[in-house]
Amino acid sequence: MIDLKKITRGIVLFTFDDGWTDQWLDCIPLFQEFNAHATFFYPGPLPEKDLDGIKKLQKAGHSVGLHALKHLNADEFVAEHGETAYLEAEIFPQMKVLESAGIKVENFAYPNNQRNEETDKVLMPYFKKFRAGLPSKPEKGYDISAQPDAFLTMEEAGKTNLYCGNGIGEYYLSTFENLEKALKKAAEENLRLTFFSHGISEEPNQISMNKTLLRKCLQTASDLGMQIAGFDDLP
Numbered sequence: 633m634i635d636l637k638k639i640t641r642g643i644v645l646f647t648f649d650d651g652w653t654d655q656w657l658d659c660i661p662l663f664q665e666f667n668a669h670a671t672f673f674y675p676g677p678l679p680e681k682d683l684d685g686i687k688k689l690q691k692a693g694h695s696v697g698l699h700a701l702k703h704l705n706a707d708e709f710v711a712e713h714g715e716t717a718y719l720e721a722e723i724f725p726q727m728k729v730l731e732s733a734g735i736k737v738e739n740f741a742y743p744n745n746q747r748n749e750e751t752d753k754v755l756m757p758y759f760k761k762f763r764a765g766l767p768s769k770p771e772k773g774y775d776i777s778a779q780p781d782a783f784l785t786m787e788e789a790g791k792t793n794l795y796c797g798n799g800i801g802e803y804y805l806s807t808f809e810n811l812e813k814a815l816k817k818a819a820e821e822n823l824r825l826t827f828f829s830h831g832i833s834e835e836p837n838q839i840s841m842n843k844t845l846l847r848k849c850l851q852t853a854s855d856l857g858m859q860i861a862g863f864d865d866l867p
């Protein structure tokens with residue numbers, strides 16, 4: 633477990649959604665090279681293949697979380713059908729599968745980053761940490777380092793279990809320069825910075841991360857002396 637008081641060069645959290653097991657497992661050696669951990673979120677019924685993947689990711693030191701059975705918007709579902717119906721439809725079925733497989737998971741990523749205070753309250757008894765997204769939608773010239781909500785001081789980080797990430801991928805207008813600038817800011821000012829993406833490959837879709845870009849980001853964060861952590865590494 634990381635002691636936030638001992639962090640002097642910032643923390644970066646790379647998180648990935650939507651159960652891209654093959655691509656994620658393929659990246660285990662890459663993360664290992666930089667002594668880096670990430671957090672991976674699974675939607676869906678969690679067939680054997682996903683359970684195997686989850687076990688392998690956890691064994692390699694990564695954190696895993698749930699991402700809801702049908703990937704429905706939590707805020708809308710709770711508002712329309714109530715909290716019990718939401719838990720029974722989206723959360724409990726996944727938890728049951730993990731429980732039978734003997735897998736412990738304490739993190740949750742909101743589908744489509746849709747959340748509110750009510751959904752946090754509904755899910756709080758079941759998870760320790762939550763991943764959502766930043767409110768602003770990237771537009772041309774988007775500069776992560778200029779988004780105040782993207783960065784938390786260590787003191788702020790110690791007080792919240794909500795991690796609002798910046799998207800990485802073509803859709804989010806990510807460039808290495810943009811990411812590098814954000815990493816530098818986080819390292820120099822000792823801040824916590826969270827990212828989210830989906831798959832990781834050399835030919836990623838619009839909302840996934842290029843593997844070479846990931847390597848460059850890990851190299852940069854490592855050179856800057858940052859902690860590259862998974863959710864379970866943090867208090």
Ligand SMILES: [Zn+2]
Binds near residue numbers: 699742743744
């Ligand atoms: Zn998703």
